[in-house]
Amino acid sequence: MSARTAAAAARARLEAAGVPDAAFEAEALTRHASGLSRAAFFAGAPIAAAAAERLEALLARRLRREPTPYLTGVREFHGLELAVGRGALIPRPETELLVELGLAELRERPRATVLDVGAGCGAVAIAVAVAEPRARVLATDVSADALRLAARNAARHGAAVSLARGHLAAAVARADVVLANLPYVPARAIDALQPEVRRWEPRLALDGGEDGLDLVRALLDDCGARLRPRLAAFEVGLGQAGPVAAHAAALGAETDVAHDLAGWERAVTARWR
Ligand SMILES: C[S@@+](CC[C@H](N)C(=O)[O-])C[C@H]1O[C@@H](n2cnc3c(N)ncnc32)[C@H](O)[C@@H]1O
Structure with missing residues (x-):
């Protein structure tokens, strides 16, 4: 046959x-x-x-309904083939916007320190480190499984990314650029997601609490109080850009909203000067 x-x-x-x-x-x-x-x-x-x-x-x-990338073990992200597995979210094309926002900032300061919070399989951190090897790239996650995948992917692409396990940015003393695709699905909306996502991807990578923004707000608070990065960029879901930008503005940041290729409000940027 x-x-x-x-x-x-x-x-x-x-x-x-x-x-x-x-x-x-x-x-x-x-x-x-x-x-x-x-x-x-x-x-x-x-x-x-x-x-x-x-x-x-x-x-x-x-x-x-197990997702195909978990079956093949790979997924392409920002032109890189990454190992994926059930311990981490499958990177989505729209998250490449965070990479672009980070790289735009690095054009002026290529040696800046970039922190990817909630790194998963390492997609954002590795894409940044490969595209701008002069940057110092750090990545954190609470999931040991995710960090194992990230370490494998970093080695595979020769990317110098320092990985640390911990809550949000707690393990990091300073960062010029913070990039975060944290869980942002409201807890009650998870059961309505497609079976590939709700049955197979880690709940830890999806569940953002009651309105989806618990972790985003907590990291913004840390940025405003302690890290004060030149740029923090947060991926957000439908209807979340407004509340996230308002929270960042209340912490003294200049904010903006970036759109993905489909025209959706996909990331909020916050800058502290
Ligand atoms: C939506 S996934 C994104 C993964 C990856 N950045 C990507 O875009 O493919 C969110 C990640 O945040 C991690 N995470 C959840 N709670 C966290 C916390 N409190 N501190 C750090 N990371 C956390 C999850 O383990 C998961 O890997």
């Missing part, structure tokens, strides 16, 4: 189970199981028996 035929059968099963983007997912899983390039896949290369078995095992997991 050709790998394309196997993928078509996989697609039909994924579609029947209501998995979004079934065609794309079926191709990704079939190519992962078979190790075929896109060119070989589309040229009609056969799928070996062992690969067909691997595909079946992957499909069984995907049909339980």
